[in-house]
Amino acid sequence: MLKNYAEIAAEEVFDEVLAQLRKQRPELCGCRRCREDVLAVALNRLPAKYIATDKGEIFTRVDFSRVGGKAEIIASLIHGFELVNKHPRHQ
Template identity: 30%
Template sequence: MVVNYVELCVKRFLDNTLKTDPNYSHICKCEQCIDDILAKSLNNIKPFYITSKTGEVYAEYNSLEIQNNTEVIKEVISAIEYVSKNKRHD
């Protein structure tokens, strides 16, 4: 199975942020808004595909995780703010 590892990181960070950060307690958490936030974030981050959590490719990505986490954080926060101001529903 091929997986975009960045997508897993984005989903994990978004879920954690919406559950624990009081600054985002007012954000709509409906399926459409969450999907819009994920899509907007992922469209701005280079994907990183893996076939398993073992092996050289995973280790290489893992070694760059701090740099990649910074990009994930930046894009997710930007997407949360954008989608919350431009909801596709009432």
């Protein structure tokens, strides 16, 4: 099964980044729609890093060095939050 490791890494830090940003901007939405929109924006900016996995394989610890470092992932997510917050598409 093919997986984009950048996606795994972005999902891993998503809640952490949202919690940090909410200290300054408590209005930031983390609903399912906004979450997926933010991840889509972030992942479209990050180079895809496809890996082959076994079905159901769980990644207990994400190795950020495989996707250009944690800071890179966080920066892309922050960009995503800014964009989605300006034009939220949730109901």
